Amino acid sequence: MAGAELEDLCSHINEKISHVKIILQLKNIGQDPALKTAFWKIRNEMTLLNDLLNKLELELQYQEHIRNSLRELQESLDRNYKEIRNLAENIPPHLPKVVQSCVVEPNVNLEEQVKITASEHSKKPPKEQKPIKEILLLTSDEFDNVPGYMKSRLTYCQINDFIKEINKAVASKYRILYLPKKTMNSSIRNLYHRFIEDETKDTKRHYFVVEADIKEFTNLKIDKRFHVLLNILRHCRRLSEVRGGGLVRYVIN
Structure with a gap:
């Protein structure tokens, strides 16, 4: 061992x-x-x-x-x-109607007042109204081609909602301009005269609005986001600007 x-x-x-x-x-x-x-x-x-x-x-x-x-x-x-x-596999036999996701609540104020005033004062059958030009909504391809720095975090739906609001202001304004003067009350007549004063030789035969019209007929805020959206519409050739007399006129292309 x-x-x-x-x-x-x-x-x-x-x-x-x-x-x-x-x-x-x-x-x-x-x-x-x-x-x-x-x-x-x-x-x-x-x-x-x-x-x-x-x-x-x-x-x-x-x-x-x-x-x-x-x-x-x-x-x-x-x-x-x-x-x-x-x-x-379980589609119901009856489907509800499709509702668009981009919904803008109607702004009931002078627009409704215009309709009421016209209906109360016009004794003759109403003439066929001129069609009012509108801004075309952006397509998805157009939205995709907007530079990223320009649209930032804005969505396709938000931009088209903005277009609908501008169209509402345009429609309300030109509905007043097409009214017979004798059907106008004092507030409508004041707006009518302001619309006429806002026109220039460069806006003749064109549809346009100014910031005062947008404030009058929509709930849009005139802020930084507002101008970003306008810049996108100018980029997509939906709007152009005519300046003069201290006003910026947004003309529908």
């Missing part, structure tokens, strides 16, 4: 001595000028290899994140597909 332990001890000591010899040999090799260059190259390669392994680890983490995101997206698509299939 004691002999076996002695052999193990001798073997352990010999192993240590062998390690020391190898270390001394490597130390001597490292001091050899001819091999120093090779050692430095190996050291640089080890450093580059370590950097590469770090980058590889980061890339693996990123790919794992992408995989998890795609898995969540796939699960969401599967749920949506099941819901759509369920809806398709």
